[in-house]
Amino acid sequence: MTAQALFGPANWFAMAGWLVLIAAIIANKAWLRDKLAGIYWPLALSVGYCIAIFLGFGQSGGGFDSLPAVRQLFSNDWALLGGWVHYLAFDLFVGAWIARDASLSGVSRWLMIPVLPLTFLFGPAGLLLFAIIKIIFGKGVKS
Helix, strand or coil: CCHHHHHHHHHHHHHHHHHHHHHHHHHCCHHHHHHHHHHHHHHHHHHHHHHHHHHHCCCCCCCCCCHHHHHHHCCCHHHHHHHHHHHHHHHHHHHHHHHHHHHHHCCCHHHHHHHHHHHHHHHHHHHHHHHHHHHHHCCCCCC
8 A cells, every 4th residue: 555545545434524514504403514424433543643754764764854855855745744644634524613603602504615615725824814803793602
């Protein structure tokens, strides 16, 4: 098995998690939103992350102290896959947190339409948009 062979299945698995999250929001099913899409799915992706990092650990050099060092760190396909799955897991986790917090704060599910795809594609930008929406439209419930 190669990192390239696992790249596609990791993407599809993450996409399925986002579909579960969206279905949970539409059906107003907190357990699906908070536990399945918000905890269990990201944990499953985290297992894949740990495996990829383990398989690529120490094979490419590099580090975290400079941009060239980070580039070198991700020159190994397993480390690169691990980095990608890291994004997939955390973006889904944050998306589920946003959905839960929106519900607790009284933010309309309709306002999540731009937020969740933005979180899926550009994680921090989606989180920022949600924070702005929550300030404007939230009912002040603390999360």
